[in-house]
Amino acid sequence: MSAPAVSPPTATRQPPRPPGRFTELGELARTTPGVLTILAVGLVLVSVLVGVLTAIGVQTRSTALDDLATSSGPLSVASQDIYRSLSDADATATSVFLAGGEEPADQRARYENDVAQAEASLAVAVAAREPADVTAPGSPLATLSAKLSVYTGLVETARANNHQGLPVGAAYQREASTLMRAELLPAAERLYRSEIGQVAGDQDDAGGFPWLEVLVGLAGLAVLVGAQVYLRRSTNRVFNVGLLVATGAAAVSLLWVVIATLGVNTNVDQSRELGSADVEALAQARIAALTARSDETLTLVARGSGATFEKDYGTVADRLGGKTDDGGLLRAARDGVDDEAVRGKVRDAQQAWAQWRDVHDDIRAADDDGDYARAVELAIGGGEDGAAARFDQVDSALEDALASTQQRFTDEVTQASHAITGTVLGVIVLAVLMAAGSVVGIWQRLKEYR
Amino acid sequence: MNRRNVLAAVLGTALLLVTGCGADQTVTPSRAKAEVPLPANAKVLTEPPAAPPAQSCGDPTASLRPGALPAPNALPAGSTMARIRAKGKLVVGVDQNTFRFGFRNPFTGNVEGFDIDMAKQVATAIFGTPSALQLRILTSQQRIPALKSGEVDIVIRTMTINCDRLKDVDFSSVYYQAQQRVLVKKASGITGIDELGGKRMCATAGSTSLANIARAPAKPVPVQVSDWTDCLVMLQQNQIDAVSTDDTILAGLVAQDPFTQVVGDSLESEPYGMAIAKGHTDFVRFVNAVIERMRTNGTWTATYNRWLSDLLGPAPAPPAARYRD
Numbered sequence: 091m092s093a094p095a096v097s098p099p100t101a102t103r104q105p106p107r108p109p110g111r112f113t114e115l116g117e118l119a120r121t122t123p124g125v126l127t128i129l130a131v132g133l134v135l136v137s138v139l140v141g142v143l144t145a146i147g148v149q150t151r152s153t154a155l156d157d158l159a160t161s162s163g164p165l166s167v168a169s170q171d172i173y174r175s176l177s178d179a180d181a182t183a184t185s186v187f188l189a190g191g192e193e194p195a196d197q198r199a200r201y202e203n204d205v206a207q208a209e210a211s212l213a214v215a216v217a218a219r220e221p222a223d224v225t226a227p228g229s230p231l232a233t234l235s236a237k238l239s240v241y242t243g244l245v246e247t248a249r250a251n252n253h254q255g256l257p258v259g260a261a262y263q264r265e266a267s268t269l270m271r272a273e274l275l276p277a278a279e280r281l282y283r284s285e286i287g288q289v290a291g292d293q294d295d296a297g298g299f300p301w302l303e304v305l306v307g308l309a310g311l312a313v314l315v316g317a318q319v320y321l322r323r324s325t326n327r328v329f330n331v332g333l334l335v336a337t338g339a340a341a342v343s344l345l346w347v348v349i350a351t352l353g354v355n356t357n358v359d360q361s362r363e364l365g366s367a368d369v370e371a372l373a374q375a376r377i378a379a380l381t382a383r384s385d386e387t388l389t390l391v392a393r394g395s396g397a398t399f400e401k402d403y404g405t406v407a408d409r410l411g412g413k414t415d416d417g418g419l420l421r422a423a424r425d426g427v428d429d430e431a432v433r434g435k436v437r438d439a440q441q442a443w444a445q446w447r448d449v450h451d452d453i454r455a456a457d458d459d460g461d462y463a464r465a466v467e468l469a470i471g472g473g474e475d476g477a478a479a480r481f482d483q484v485d486s487a488l489e490d491a492l493a494s495t496q497q498r499f500t501d502e503v504t505q506a507s508h509a510i511t512g513t514v515l516g517v518i519v520l521a522v523l524m525a526a527g528s529v530v531g532i533w534q535r536l537k538e539y540r
Numbered sequence: 541m542n543r544r545n546v547l548a549a550v551l552g553t554a555l556l557l558v559t560g561c562g563a564d565q566t567v568t569p570s571r572a573k574a575e576v577p578l579p580a581n582a583k584v585l586t587e588p589p590a591a592p593p594a595q596s597c598g599d600p601t602a603s604l605r606p607g608a609l610p611a612p613n614a615l616p617a618g619s620t621m622a623r624i625r626a627k628g629k630l631v632v633g634v635d636q637n638t639f640r641f642g643f644r645n646p647f648t649g650n651v652e653g654f655d656i657d658m659a660k661q662v663a664t665a666i667f668g669t670p671s672a673l674q675l676r677i678l679t680s681q682q683r684i685p686a687l688k689s690g691e692v693d694i695v696i697r698t699m700t701i702n703c704d705r706l707k708d709v710d711f712s713s714v715y716y717q718a719q720q721r722v723l724v725k726k727a728s729g730i731t732g733i734d735e736l737g738g739k740r741m742c743a744t745a746g747s748t749s750l751a752n753i754a755r756a757p758a759k760p761v762p763v764q765v766s767d768w769t770d771c772l773v774m775l776q777q778n779q780i781d782a783v784s785t786d787d788t789i790l791a792g793l794v795a796q797d798p799f800t801q802v803v804g805d806s807l808e809s810e811p812y813g814m815a816i817a818k819g820h821t822d823f824v825r826f827v828n829a830v831i832e833r834m835r836t837n838g839t840w841t842a843t844y845n846r847w848l849s850d851l852l853g854p855a856p857a858p859p860a861a862r863y864r865d
Contacts, residue, residue, distance in 0.1 A: 190649020240577060256796040257636070257643045258776075261579065261769035268580040392677065459629070462675070466649070 122324065123539045126532050129317055133336070133528035140310035140340065141521020144347055147303045148513045151354060154295035155510060158361070158503045162292050165218050166285040167496060170373050171211040172234065173278040177380040179204035180270040183245050185387045185470050185478075187260050192253065205242055212238065215281065230281035233273055241269050260391075267388065282373070289366055296506065297358035300351040307344030310524070314340055317528070325535055332531020336524040343520035350513045357506035361499050368432070368495045371423040375439070376488040378410040378419055383481045386450060390457065390469055400454070407447065415444040427495065435491035439484050446480030453477060576777050579770035584740065585754070585762045597703035601811050602864035603713040604821055606829035612668035620823035621666050624693055630666055632659040633678040633686050633695035637767035639792025640847045641698050651675050654788075654847040655696045658715060658814070661839065662694065665830045679766050681746030684708050687817040694816050694827065698789060700748045701813040710820070711813030712827045713861035715840075718786035719806035720749055723793055725775065730782065732804030736760040739781035742771035749785035752808050772797060786810045791851035811859065832861060 157163075182201040186193035212234055216224050224231045244266035251259030314337045321330055385403035389396035412418035420443060424436040449468055457465035469477050615622040624630055634655055635642035642655040660670035676692050683699060686692045687709050698718070701711045722741075724730040733741075733756055741760040743750035744767060753762045763780050765771055771783040772793045783793065790802045814831075816823050834840040835858040844855040 187644075187646075188649065190645070191647055236572065236575075237577075240574075244577065251796070252646045255646045257639055257646065258769045258772050258793075258796045259646060260644060261637065261767060261773045264770075265577055265579045265773055269577040273577075459674075 123536055125324075126536050129320070130529050130532040130536075133313065133317060133532070134525045136310055136313045137336070137340075137521050137525035137528060140306050140343070140524065141518055143306045144303045144343065144517045144521070145514050147300060147306075148347060148351070148510065148517060151296050151300075151351065152507070152510050152514060154292045155354065155358075155503060155507045157292045158289065158296060159500065159507055161218055162285060162288040163499060163503060165215055166282065166289050166369070168211040168214045169278065169282040169285045170376075170492075172208050172215065173275065173282055173377060174380060175204045175208035175211065176238075176270060176274055176278055177377070177384060179208065180267055180275075181380065181384040181387055183248075184263060184267055184384065184391055186249075187252070187263055188387060188390055188466050188470055193249075201245075205238075208238065215285075230277040230284070233277035234281065237269060237274050237277075241266055241274060244269065271384075279377075286366070286370065293358050293362055293366070297355045297362075299355070300347055303347045303351070304344065307340065307347065310340045311337065311344065314524075314528070321532075321535065325538075327535070330531040330534065332527045332529070332534060334527070334531075336527030336531065339520040339523040339527060343517050343524070346513060346516055346520075350510050353509040354506040357502045357509065361502035361506070366499060368423060368426050369492060369499060371419055371426050372436070372488055372492045372495060375410060375419040375423055376485065376492065378406050379439075379443070379481065379484045379488065382406045382410060383477075386453065386469060386477060390453070390462075390466060403450070407450075411440065411443050411447065415447060416440065423491070427491075429494065429498065432491045432494050435487045435494070439487035439491070442480050442483035442487060445475075446477055446484060449475065449477045449480055576779065578779065579765055579767075579773055581745070582763065582765045582770060582774065582779075583745075585764055597706055599862060599864070600701050600703050600706055600711075601714050601813070602862045603711060603813070603828055604824045605863040605865055606825045606832055609665065609826070609829040609833060612664075612666055615666070616822070619826075620693075620820045621826050625666050629672050629674045630659075630663045630694070631674045631676055631692045632662070633676050633683055633692040633697055634659060635697045635767075636677045637769045638698055638789050639769075639795055640851060641788060641792065642696075643792070651677070654716070654843055655698065657843045657846070658834075659694075659696045661834055662696075662814075662827060662830050665826070679746070680744040681766075683746070683815065687815055690817065694814055694823075696814045698786060698812055699815050700786075700810045702748060705815070708818070709815045710818055710824050711815055712824060713831055713863070714811040714813055714859040715831050715834075716788070716812040717856075717859040718788045718810040718812060720752055720785060720808040720810050721787050721790055721802050721806060722804045723775075723783040723785075723790045723800055723802050724781065726799055726801050728781065730803060733760065733782075733784065733807065734758050736782050740779070742774055742780045742783045743785055744768060744771070747785065748808070748810065753784050756807070768793065769796075772800075775800065787852065788848070791848070795851055828861065828863075834858070835861070 179201050182197055182204065186197055186201075189197075212231075216231055216235065219231060223229055224235065226232060244262050248259045248262035248266060251262060253259075314333060318330060318333050318337070321333070322328060382403055385399045385406060389399040389403065392399060408418065410418050411420050420436060420440045424433055424440065427433050427436065453465045453468045456462075456468060467476075471478070473479060610616065610621075612625070615625055634651060635653075636644040636651045638653070638655075640653050642651060642653045644650070645652050656675070659673055659675070663670045663673040666672070676686070678686055678692070678695065678697060680697075683695045683697060684705065687695055695709075698716075699705075699711075700718075701714065705711070722730075722733050722736070730736065735758075736756075737758040737760060739760050740763050741753045742763045742765060743753055745764040750762055750764055753760055760782070763774070765774065768783075768785065768789050771780070771785075774780045775783060776797065783790065784807065787802065787806075794800050794802060814827055816827065831840075834843070840858040841855045849855055
């Protein structure tokens, strides 16, 4: 493996000096050993630079992927959960005032579960943020943390008054609903938007062509090749094992990084297409369905003076299903997904929505005709054909669809994480190998000057 | 050796860089301040509502003289009543937030009260049965627009007859005589509106009470809300100092919160009338005949006893009708 033994190169202008006289730096550059030493130091520095820059580049992707998997991804789910739970809690608490009498135990349980879910998801969202995000006045998390307990307090006051037969209970419930719709839900939506933005940011950080890594890697290779050309010219040796090993290490490192990041990019793009874009459409559809349900209930609670709620219902309904029940967010979500199971779920949601809309028309017709009792029965009464059941069908179909697109998102991100696992360590090891190969290779030549 | 040390140092630094180390952030909890929420549409009026110009229209409570009450199946052809009967329902604008007058009974979910029983009497006179009655909940502010748009046939909702409103709608004869008074917390020690200068007083938007508060010489700060129970919510949340409106409505609020009391003398006389859109004088005369019958056959007193006697004491004589022709 060692190079064939030949006489010292003729290009040397001065005879080799014995070791130990390297201290005179001024002369160093004028001697071949001096040049070789400087070359060795230079190659080590280049190796370190290539290693560090590449490792930082890869680490940035890796961190972004970790965030997607453990932070921004789950947090976007948590924030969506907060919105859903709060909205459902308010619709449930409000519908209690429709039925009259003591609220049914399952309605009360549903409200309590919604609040518990909102609080649990809120705790997750708060824990993941910097304290400053939580305490900044007016920030979504500050609003949610501070106002949720105020909301539940109002609902309990409403309930206590209602249990004594006092109409002021309904006034407290209206105040609670106003707080929910004017402050809590908008804050939850802002939180959701910012988490979705975070996901997109992390996807940008994790994806993208590795320009920096490729340029640095190519530059490292070029320097190594240049060094070998110089050595060949100055020492007449064709091959230098050490430098060859270093060059190999640099090439492997470059290839590894390129292949790993391209794999990651594919997964990240898939997570954008399959996961987040659909999650967004589905989440929007679910929020619209929830809003439509509370509008429907509040229209009846307002009893004749609920025109604004009914108008809002119309707007939200058009956004959710379009004018024809085969458009809007549901259609967009259905067209967006390519997973047949998810598409089936969205189709279920569309079907239930069309039926719900029919029930809603019946509710409005009954209420406008003065048959309030029938309108209330249709809106909150039991039975498969009631608006409550239809809403639950839409909601649970969308929930299933969301869960499975979220699962695909998580799968893609996890796969991407795996693709890049060990790359940082590999890049560092290869950089060390590159430096060591350079030093050994040049040391081989330097030895010949002893 | 030396170079290897350099290498180790550089790689060590690189590792530190890539693994990333930062100093922990110290946090001081910010001072949090509770914000008590307000009922929807609650507003402190910095500019008092323009007081209606003191108009003279003679006696606003003088209504149209009723004729004989026709039987439900013998309503004059082409009359407003016949049209309502043909439509199949009598749409009445009422309240659901005024305890004992028009309120949603939490036990049943039904809207009930003195005003609702009055509406049932009108419905019975047209259809022979109260079941053709359709209630439409209105806030104080929605009453006149709902009549003008034809959304409701009649408004029976603690509505005070005055000259200003007579420009927009017609009124029946007086079916209830209320007095505007002041409600405060018992613990406040306040005994009348004179002590409420600069203090916040609540009334519903569009009510005569709000205009009277704004006109009061003691200069309280008017706060407007949508419904009377919203005033009680704000009083319980310590956001206002007093509520001022008709003794009937206040009695309903006291019944819901025994820590409050009605104080002071009457600020204004508030005669309640049933409001009907302009241009239906036949219906006004018909409704007056219904009210006249209730005055004389004991229905009025029975209705009073059913809803109000435990709050406002024994039934007075029904308010006397006054007619202008």
